[in-house]
Amino acid sequence: MPQITIDGQRIETSAGKTIIEAALDNGINIPHFCWHPGLSVSGNCRMCLVNTGFPRKAADGSFERDENGNSVIGWGPKLAIACATPVAEGMVIDTKGERTEHAQNAIMEFLLINHPLDCPICDEAGQCKLQEYGFLHSKGQSRYNEQKNQKDKRVELGPNVMFDGERCISCSRCIRFADEVAEQPVLTFVQRGDHVTIETFPGTSFDSPYSMNVIDICPVGALTSIDFRFTSRVWEMSFTDSICPGCSRGCNIKVGVRNNEILRLEPRTNMHVNQYWMCDDARLTQYKFVNENRISSPMIRSGNTLAPTTWETATARAAELLKNYKPSEIMVIGSAHGTNEDNYLLAKFAHSTLKTHNVDFFRHLDNHFADTFLRTNDRAPNSHGIVEVGVKHEPSSGVSMDTLVERIKQHAIKAMYVMGDDIAANSDFASALTGIECLIVHASNHNATTALAHVVLASTTYAELEGTFTNMNKRVQYVQPAVATQENERIAGLQMSRWDKFGASNDRWARGERRNCRQNWQIIQNIANLFGADWNYSDSESVFKDIANHIGAFSGMSYNLLQEFQGLTLGKADSPEPKGVVYQSHTLKPN
Amino acid sequence: MNVTKNTEKDRLNFWEKLYLPEIARGLGLTLKQMFKPPMTRQYPEERWEPTGSYRGRPVLVLEEDGERCVACSLCSRVCPALAIEVQAAETTKEKERYPVKFEINMLRCIYCGFCEEVCPEEAIVMSKDYELVFTNQEDAILGKDKLLIPIAQLQDRLEFLRRYK
Numbered sequence: 001m002p003q004i005t006i007d008g009q010r011i012e013t014s015a016g017k018t019i020i021e022a023a024l025d026n027g028i029n030i031p032h033f034c035w036h037p038g039l040s041v042s043g044n045c046r047m048c049l050v051n052t053g054f055p056r057k058a059a060d061g062s063f064e065r066d067e068n069g070n071s072v073i074g075w076g077p078k079l080a081i082a083c084a085t086p087v088a089e090g091m092v093i094d095t096k097g098e099r100t101e102h103a104q105n106a107i108m109e110f111l112l113i114n115h116p117l118d119c120p121i122c123d124e125a126g127q128c129k130l131q132e133y134g135f136l137h138s139k140g141q142s143r144y145n146e147q148k149n150q151k152d153k154r155v156e157l158g159p160n161v162m163f164d165g166e167r168c169i170s171c172s173r174c175i176r177f178a179d180e181v182a183e184q185p186v187l188t189f190v191q192r193g194d195h196v197t198i199e200t201f202p203g204t205s206f207d208s209p210y211s212m213n214v215i216d217i218c219p220v221g222a223l224t225s226i227d228f229r230f231t232s233r234v235w236e237m238s239f240t241d242s243i244c245p246g247c248s249r250g251c252n253i254k255v256g257v258r259n260n261e262i263l264r265l266e267p268r269t270n271m272h273v274n275q276y277w278m279c280d281d282a283r284l285t286q287y288k289f290v291n292e293n294r295i296s297s298p299m300i301r302s303g304n305t306l307a308p309t310t311w312e313t314a315t316a317r318a319a320e321l322l323k324n325y326k327p328s329e330i331m332v333i334g335s336a337h338g339t340n341e342d343n344y345l346l347a348k349f350a351h352s353t354l355k356t357h358n359v360d361f362f363r364h365l366d367n368h369f370a371d372t373f374l375r376t377n378d379r380a381p382n383s384h385g386i387v388e389v390g391v392k393h394e395p396s397s398g399v400s401m402d403t404l405v406e407r408i409k410q411h412a413i414k415a416m417y418v419m420g421d422d423i424a425a426n427s428d429f430a431s432a433l434t435g436i437e438c439l440i441v442h443a444s445n446h447n448a449t450t451a452l453a454h455v456v457l458a459s460t461t462y463a464e465l466e467g468t469f470t471n472m473n474k475r476v477q478y479v480q481p482a483v484a485t486q487e488n489e490r491i492a493g494l495q496m497s498r499w500d501k502f503g504a505s506n507d508r509w510a511r512g513e514r515r516n517c518r519q520n521w522q523i524i525q526n527i528a529n530l531f532g533a534d535w536n537y538s539d540s541e542s543v544f545k546d547i548a549n550h551i552g553a554f555s556g557m558s559y560n561l562l563q564e565f566q567g568l569t570l571g572k573a574d575s576p577e578p579k580g581v582v583y584q585s586h587t588l589k590p591n
Numbered sequence: 592m593n594v595t596k597n598t599e600k601d602r603l604n605f606w607e608k609l610y611l612p613e614i615a616r617g618l619g620l621t622l623k624q625m626f627k628p629p630m631t632r633q634y635p636e637e638r639w640e641p642t643g644s645y646r647g648r649p650v651l652v653l654e655e656d657g658e659r660c661v662a663c664s665l666c667s668r669v670c671p672a673l674a675i676e677v678q679a680a681e682t683t684k685e686k687e688r689y690p691v692k693f694e695i696n697m698l699r700c701i702y703c704g705f706c707e708e709v710c711p712e713e714a715i716v717m718s719k720d721y722e723l724v725f726t727n728q729e730d731a732i733l734g735k736d737k738l739l740i741p742i743a744q745l746q747d748r749l750e751f752l753r754r755y756k
Contacts, residue, residue, distance in 0.1 A: 120663030120711045121688045154687070230679040230688050233664045502673055506728045508694060509676040 002089040011395025019082035019093055020048055021283060021284055024581055030095050031133050033111075033219045034171035035083035038276045038582050039180055045111075045171045048082040049103040051075055051094040067344035079103050104137040112142065114149045114194055115220070116166045124221030126234040129586045130169065152159075152198050154460065156259075157187065160208035160226050160280055161214060165197040174198065174214040181277065181373075182208035198222075209371065212280045216266060217585055228264045234408030234588045238495040240482035241268060243469050245337060245462040246282040247369065248378035250471030252566065253278060255287070255463055255482035258497055260512025262287035262463060262483065269582045270566045273475065276583070280377050290461045290483060293445045296515040299456040306456055311516075315523065316457045319530035321438045325415040329357040331399055331407075334361040335420030335442075335520075336380030339467030339479065340554075341543040343382070343521035346419050347390030349524050353531045357398035358413065361391050362421045376472055381462070388553050388570065408432040416440070419520055420459060424448035442520050458517035460485060465519045466540040468562065472568065477567035478559055485535055486516045643751030646704045646717040647742055649695060652749075653739040659714035662690035666706035666715050674699035693738060697731045708756070714749060716748045 004011050006023055013022040018041070020030050033045035053075035056064045062071040073092050081101065082093070088356035094100055111130065119125040151165030170189065175198065179185040186204040189196050200206055206214075215223045237256040244251040244265070251274035256264045266289055296315035299306040309317075323329065332350040334343045343361075350359045363383060371378035386392075399407050405428050407413045415438035423438040424430040425448050433439060433452050441453040444461045463483045470476050481488045488494065503510020521543050525535045537543045541559050548554045556573030565576040606612055632639060641647065652659045662679035680691035706715050718740060725731040742749070 120661050120665065121686065125663070230662070230681050232679075233668070235668060236664065385721060483700075498673070506698070507673070507696065 002087050002091070003281055004087050004089075004091040004093060006093045007355075013087055015087070017087055017090075017504060019052070019080075019085050019087055022087050023082065023093075023095070024583065028095065030082045031137060032083060033133075033169060034173060036176075036217055036276075036585060037174040039173060039217075041084050042172050042176060043081050043084040045169065046081060046107050047104065047111075049079040049100065049107065049428040050082045051097055051099045052080045052085065053092050054088075055092065055096075055351060071402075075178045093558060101137070104133075105139060108133055108138040109143070111169050112138065113144050114166070115169065116148065118167070122167065122221035123224045123229060124167075124218070127586055127588045128221060129219035132586065132589075142496055148193055153399060155199075156226065157198075157223070158211050159199055160212050160284070161206060162224045162226050162229065163198060164222050164224070167220050168198060169220055170196050170198075171219055171351060173219065174223060177207065177214050177217060178206060178211075181213070182210045182331040184208040184211075189407075200560065204247075209279050209281060209375065210277060210373065212283050213267065213277045217276070219586060224263070225283075232258050232263050236497055236499055237262075237263060238482070238497040239266070239501065239588065240495040242482055243381060243477045243479050244278060244282045244286055245469070246279070246286045246379065247376045248381060248383055248472040249274065249374050249376050250381055250469055250475065250477050250567075251278040251282065251374060252477070256461075257482050257495075257500070259499055259503075259509060260484055260514065261291045269584055270569070271580055271582075272577055273471065273473075273477075274374055276585075277374065280373070281369070287463075289445055290463045294513075294515055294517075295443055295446060295450065295456060295458045296513065296517065298458050298516070299450075301454045306310065306450070306453070311518070311526070314455055314457060315526045315530060318440045318457065319527050321440065321454065322354065322415060322417070322527075323531075325438065327354055328358070330354055330356045330410070331358040331360075331404060331413045331416045332356060333401075333416065333418045333421065334359065334386050334421065336361055336364060336378075336383040336386055337462075338386065338420045338520050339382065339465060339540075340385040340389050340470060340476070340547060341387040341467045342524070342539050343391045344389035344418065344547050344551075345521040345524045345528075345537075345543060349528050349533075349578070350417075351390070353528045353533050354417075357394050357396075359391055360393040360401045360404070361386055362401055362423050362426075364421075378472065381469040381471065384474055384570075385468070385476065388470065389547060389551060405429060405432040408436055416520050418442065418449060418453075420444075420450045424452055442523060444517065457523045458515065459520050459523065460488075460517050464488060464515075464517065467519070468544060471567075474553075474570040475567045476554070476557060476562060476570060478562040484514055485518075486514045487522075489514060535573040545585070616722035629733075641719045641721070645719050645721075645756075646702050648697065648718050648720040648723060648733075649700065649702075649706055649715055649738075650718045650720070650740040650745070651693065651735070651738045652714050652716060652745060653741050657684075658689065658735075658739055659712050660690050660693065661686050661688045661712055661714070662693070663688075663711065665709045665711065669705045669709040670699075671703060671705065672699040672701045674701075687702060692733065693735050695733050697725070697733060698728060707752070713749070713752065716745055716752065718745065718748065 001012050006028055011026050023030050030048050032048040034042050053073040055071040056074040058064050066072055153164050155163040157163045175187045178187045186200045186206050190199045215225050234330040237258045239254040239256050242253050242255045244253045252268040252270040254266045254268045265283050269276050297308045300309050300317050334346050350356050360406050365377055366379050367377045369375055417440045419442045424433050439453045440455045441449050442457045442459040443450045444459050450456045464481050464485050468476050468478055548557050553570040557568055565579055568576050635719050638743045662677050664677045667675040667677045674696045676694045677689050678692035706716050707717050
């Protein structure tokens with residue numbers, strides 16, 4: 001275990017680590033552009049140059065001391081790059097001294113020679129590594145009077161990634177990402193010297209399902225998202241930690257919201273789940289349904305149309321309809337898109353209030369979506385969790401999804417309570433559901449099932465709820481609201497951008513819709529109470545406490561622990577996996 | 592008890608307390624003013640033309656090939672009253688970005704000029720326009736149609752900025 005000294009701080013580290021890794025483990029951030037913990041070391045940006053040395057020894061082998069008794073350091077003849085220099089016993093590293101600072105200033109000046117400084121146009125502005133270091137390690141004025149290099153400014157490297165050659169500082173992070181992580185080695189440097197730029201090999205396109213991660217790791221604004229380009233400045237959005245609902249991997253994400261609309265999704269580092277990455281499909285598809293085609297209030301059917309109504313009327317109607325049927329005639333369908341809390345109360349509602357054994361859920365399997373990296377074949381975030389909390393087929397007595405169509409046709413099932421899933425998207429169900437007497441649906445978006453429903457209860461999407469998802473590796477992860485509804489607008493801790501915080505009714509920029517939707521468990525509680533259940537869960541946390549008390553696998557878990565450790569594995573709440581150092585390359589600083 | 596007295600009775604001398612001489616003196620002052628040139632102006636027939644340093648309604652500079660603004664939203668960020676809303680979009684021009692929507696809520700604007708000061712393109716400047724009357728709140732939100740002013744009309748301000756900013 002080599003002992004090293006960084007800026008006067010004695011650090012014990014393990015052999016084989018580089019200086020930058022040892023520093024990061026101990027909370028010291030050495031400026032860098034090209035180094036990324038998820039990629040190989042390339043050492044080409046030279047930003048992480050540090051002054052290194054060793055205590056000088058006298059001829060007799062003892063350490064030389066100055067007049068104050070401190071050891072005399074023999075500094076190296078040249079600075080070393082912290083990203084590629086392994087630590088050695090007794091090494092002394094200076095990351096802030098005059099010599100290091102001089103080098104950092106020089107590197108910044110060098111990088112800025114050909115950088116266009118079009119920050120007002122650039123999407124990266126506000127979370128740019130070059131801007132940040134320009135502020136910290138640069139003189140603020142240029143000595144370069146010559147013409148800057150002109151390069152191509154709008155090159156589509158792939159269907160989702162736009163490249164601006166002038167902004168590029170040639171750190172090669174994207175090239176290494178394509179080679180090592182996306183495993184689609186199509187990017188390369190071409191030309192030499194200050195003419196160097198990045199291209200795809202002729203006839204290829206950077207269309208890997210993970211290509212958009214290069215936008216996040218690009219330390220400048222050279223790579224931008226074609227989907228997002230110029231939609232918003234980063235500081236106008238609020239970023240809320242969340243979990244991707246696109247598949248059972250449960251990638252940790254950040255949700256960027258402005259004016260109550262999701263504008264983009266970004267990955268969030270979690271070394272136990274998705275490391276630093278997420279897939280393009282999720283980035284492009286998992287936010288639009290939150291913004292568009294929403295059911296913004298509960299509805300009940302009158303004749304051929306669904307009419308908006310109040311929550312009291314809708315829940316009373318749902319309860320009234322359900323009371324007409326025998327328990328064995330009612331089918332309750334949970335949702336793998338719902339949280340553990342939602343499904344726990346749904347199972348409790350079915351078993352103890354409706355007293356039916358017909359409980360099951362629909363699996364969203366898609367083998368074409370799966371790959372060997374992050375994407376899985378289960379397109380719902382919580383299939384494992386809902387089985388744990390009790391939404392599962394009872395083989396002895398209950399009706400399952402497989403026999404449901406047949407039972408509806410036999411009129412054995414006359415009423416259905418569907419939480420969240422669009423089961424009518426499946427054509428078999430669609431034809432069967434037209435013949436059902438009572439269909440009560442929780443839904444966030446208009447779809448084929450809501451078109452057939454008798455009562456539609458407006459539910460939240462993943463971006464508006466508080467709860468937990470259990471991923472394919474049985475890791476329970478916490479989700480919090482990023483988008484405001486009429487219900488959650490005033491809850492403590494909702495992240496809001498400056499726009500959302502200070503907007504008044506006469507501001508056009510603050511008119512994002514606040515929908516009248518509720519979390520599934522709240523709706524279920526209201527209906528159950530009309531059956532005389534007398535539940536009084538005040539928030540998602542109280543439901544989760546109930547789960548933790550009643551279901552063994554969840555025992556010991558709490559929202560605080562889930563947030564602290566970025567998720568806990570079922571049954572292992574006492575021995576959480578250490579969170580480790582969470583590296584975020586560059587993000588918006590709190591403003 | 593330590594009481595400081597400063598009543599009107601203490602302050603006035605004998606002649607002032609008599610009242611009538613003071614009335615005459617006041618009327619004399621009024622009479623003198625009547626023969627001096629007036630300080631007021633016959634607005635709106637007579638209008639005041641402010642100098643380049645005047646901070647009137649903020650406007651966008653319109654050049655021959657379109658607006659200067661690149662929709663960087665710095666004005667909107669720096670605005671202490673949150674009066675400005677900018678929505679950017681992409682164009683095929685050399686400056687890739689332009690404001691598809693630019694609105695200033697004149698009910699919020701406090702004429703501080705921070706937007707002009709922060710603007711990296713000298714695209715938003717304070718004009719000489721001080722005549723702002725609205726009959727409802729929606730009218731007070733000025734869009735690009737009202738904000739874009741040809742550069743020829745803004746020369747005084749641009750000259751002032753060049754010299755003193």
